[in-house]
Amino acid sequence: MVNVFIDGILLHVKRGSTVMQACTQASKEIPHFCYHDRLSIAGNCRMCLVEVEGMPKPVASCHWPVAEGMRVRTDSPTTINARKGTMELLLINHPLDCPICDQGGECALQDQSVAYGGDRSAYHEFKRAVDDKDIGSKIKTVMTRCIHCTRCIRFATEIAGVEEMGATGRGENMQVGTYVEQAIQSELSGNMIDLCPVGALTSKPYAYTARPWELVRTTSIDILDAIGTPITVDNRHGQVLRTQPQENNAINEEWMTDAARFSYDALHTNRLTSPMVKRGGELQTCSWPEAFTYAKTGMEKPTAAILGSMASAEDAFAFKSFMENNLKGAAFDCRPAGSQLDNFYTFNTPLIEFENVDAVLLVGCNPRLEAPLLNVRLRRAALKRRIPVAVLGAEVDLTYPYQHLGTTPDELESLGRSKFADTLKSAQKPAIIIAASVLTRPDGAAILNAVEKFAKKSGVVKDGWNGLNILPSTCGRITALDMAARGGDGKSSTNAILKAFNSGKTQTLIVYGEDTITAEDVDATRNTQHATLIYIGTHLTPLAQLADVILPAAAWSEKPGLYANVEGRVQQTHAAVPPPLNAKEDWKIFRALSEEMGSALPFNTLAQLRDAIARQHPAYNPQSWNRITPRMGVITKTDAAVSARPFAPVVTHYYLRNEYLRQSPTMHKCQTEAGSADLGNTPASPPPATRNKPATRKAA
Incomplete structure (x- = not known):
């Protein structure tokens, strides 16, 4: 520690700190433009000049180190005049665009020119x-x-x-x-x-589109990946116009992915705004009671259901309760097609702990596209602390160096004898990250068992430390698994449900917000007199166009909801705007459907629903929100063997990886610009050409 005087106030400052950091500790505001505490120091703008006793001229406080006995003046005439001169130089070539500039009203140059500039x-x-x-x-x-x-x-x-x-x-x-x-x-x-x-x-x-003072700001979270980034949603006159990140060092620091930032135009595009039923081969709008009557008729036949990746805890709990109370024995699943996720589906390592992790193995995982904000932490660790990183899977650009161990899971057998195994054993806090998509492979459970065995042998799992982690695709997947939103006859996998429906064994299928199955996965040639497809969602997707009954639901920005992130941290979204026209919050749809079916669910308000959730799932008790709650999942054992089939790329179209993003015109432009750098085997959907359509549509 060193003793420093800031405007005559004695401070004890950590050795190696800059003058600006010392001034901040003294609650002295130092104007600056180029300095940012998460970036390297450039010293370009010179706006942070302060007077230091003994120095011939003012110094840039952002990079000048403190010294014992240093005396700093932040408000002396010399400092004030230096800032005025710097501001004059900055404004020499700056245009007078303030009346038409989108930064107007939240511009640092505007604020500092008023506070520190001349007239x-x-x-x-x-x-x-x-x-x-x-x-x-x-x-x-x-x-x-x-x-x-x-x-x-x-x-x-x-x-x-x-x-x-x-x-x-x-x-x-x-x-x-x-x-x-x-x-x-x-x-x-x-x-x-x-x-x-x-x-x-x-x-x-x-x-x-708007000025900052015209916007109404609502706090929320990003649910498009599993990180759960805290964000703000800005709206004017009931329309979302902007999303921005909130600062949270434990989760996202202060960054946000482009998919979350720019995809909000999907909220205004191709939305389902009223219930619809199919008459004469065409979808036509109808009232809610009429839609419920049609849905009830369908659900009187053998029924199964599939839950998607963006449902909140309230929605998933209501969905599960409806299936168990009103459709007893019916199969339902919240996992993507082929997935063998069971009760281990989150991280055991908190995100902030990756600042201390000293070796990482990625199995079938591409964190740059699956969880970009996790990749930021891994990049910093790899470059600044030079921790060893290895990849077993597709060779991709992670933006930092890594050792490629192979592309096939059978490499796990020899991995225990590799040099990288010794690296993990010698590390204090090693970590392994497995993509949840690995468990959609036929040998997914075998791969997970092999990785767990390797993790225990290499010290990744040991007393006082568990570095074995699964990276799911979205917060909604984690939340639905928390709610145990799968059940039926014990064989309720998404693949089995689709097979039963397409074969005619199941005559009614409820698709609730699912975005990994497509219209091609549902047999469009089935006998529509005996089979019923009920779609509950937010957009008129190609799959929705095949539906016999459509129940329009609220999007993530239009309802309050609880979501768990990859750490098991429960956070909540708030309703920034109301649902469009006749669309309803999802849990209210299931509540009304249950009443139509003759056995109403035992909650009428959001508070009652959350109380029911908290009783069964303590992590969702309000006292546990925003805290990391380990799920302590146990990996199901299997004697199956891993195959030699290579790991496939996890994300093939980053900007179009789910149905919500595919409804965003901006995301389609971004994917086009990405070109072959981000192309995969799944063809991209054509961009939506129009906004909300008239009520009557032809079936696909």
Whole structure:
């Protein structure tokens, strides 16, 4: 510790701290543009100048280290004049775009020019103009506004691991952009919008839609992957216009994926707004009572159900309760087709603990596309702490170096004799991450057993530490498994349910928000006089067009809901806007259906429903929210052998990987820009051409 005086106040500051950090500790505000505590120090803007006793001129506090007995003045005339001069230089070439700039009202340059700048300028020359850069469908550029803070460059290079942003030229001729004019190929590029202190980089989909003071802000979480990133949802007049990250060091730090940031236009596209039934081969709107009557008629025949990946705890619990109370013995499942997930489906290692993990093995896993914010932590560990990382699976670009151990699961047999096994044994906190998609393989259970055996032998699982982790696809999958939303005759796998329906053994199928099965998975040639397809969801998908009854549900931004993330941490979404027109919250649909079936579920309000959930699942008790609750899953044993079939790429179309994203025009543009870099075996759906359609539609 060293003793430092900040404006005459004595502070004890950690040795190696910067003057800015010492000033922050003293609650002194230091203006700055280029400095960011999660990026390297550049010292470009010079706005953070302070006077240090004994120094011939003001110093940049963002990178100047403290020293014993140092005396710093943050409000002296010298400091004030230095800041005014710096602000004048920054404004020399900055255009007067504030009335039309999307950053207006939340712009650091606006705020600091008022607080620290002068009221006149000595500059009378022409301003410089810079051509705007086309860097894709996500980020709008007005490069004349750029003040060369280089935050975007440092983020792309240091955090995202995509070295596509840079600076060319020097002095007045310096320009920031991509070296080659092309769309930035990063799943995290939208964070540059938040980092830009001026209006040089703004959201292209949000451009010219609203001012910050017009927006109503609601806290929520991102449910498109398993991390559960805290976010805010901004709306005006009942329409979602923007989503942004909240800071939470334990989960997302302060970043957000591009899929979560830019896909909100799916909330306004191709929505189901009223119940529909099929008459004469065409879907037509009807009242809720009429739709329930049709649904009841179908459910009087042998029925099964499939639950999708975005249901909240309330929805999954109501779904399960409805199936068990009203359709006793009917098969239902919440797992994707082929999945053998049982009772081990979360991380045993908290996300923040990856700051201390010292060796990582990835099995059939691509965290860059499955959980980009987890990949940020792994990248930092691999580059800054130089921990060894190995991959058993498809060879992909993770943005950091790793050892590739092979592409087939039978390599697990020899892995115990490899050098990397010795690396794991010598590590204090080793970790293994297995993609949940591995368990959709026929030999998935065998692979999991082999990995568990290897983990115990190599010290990944030991007293006081459990580094064996499964990475599911979404928070909704974890939450549905928490609710035990599967049951029936003991053979209620999604594949078995589809097979029974297509063969005629099951005559009614309820598809609730499922996005991994397609219209091709359901036999469209079945005898519609004897088979009924009931679809409960938010969008008119190709599968929904095959349905005989459609019940429109609320999207994630239109209802309160509890979700567990990959750590087992329960968080909640809040309703930012109401559901469109006649759509209802999901649990209310099941409550009404149960009454139609003659055995009403025992809850009428959200509070009653949450009480019922908390009684059966203590992790969902309000006192346990936002806390990590280990699931302590046990791996089911099997004598089956692993195969030599290679691991397939986990994510083949990052921007179109579920039905919600496939309804977003922006996501389709992003996937087109990604091109062959992100193409796989699954053909992408055509982009939705229109917004909400008229009521009557033809069946597919």
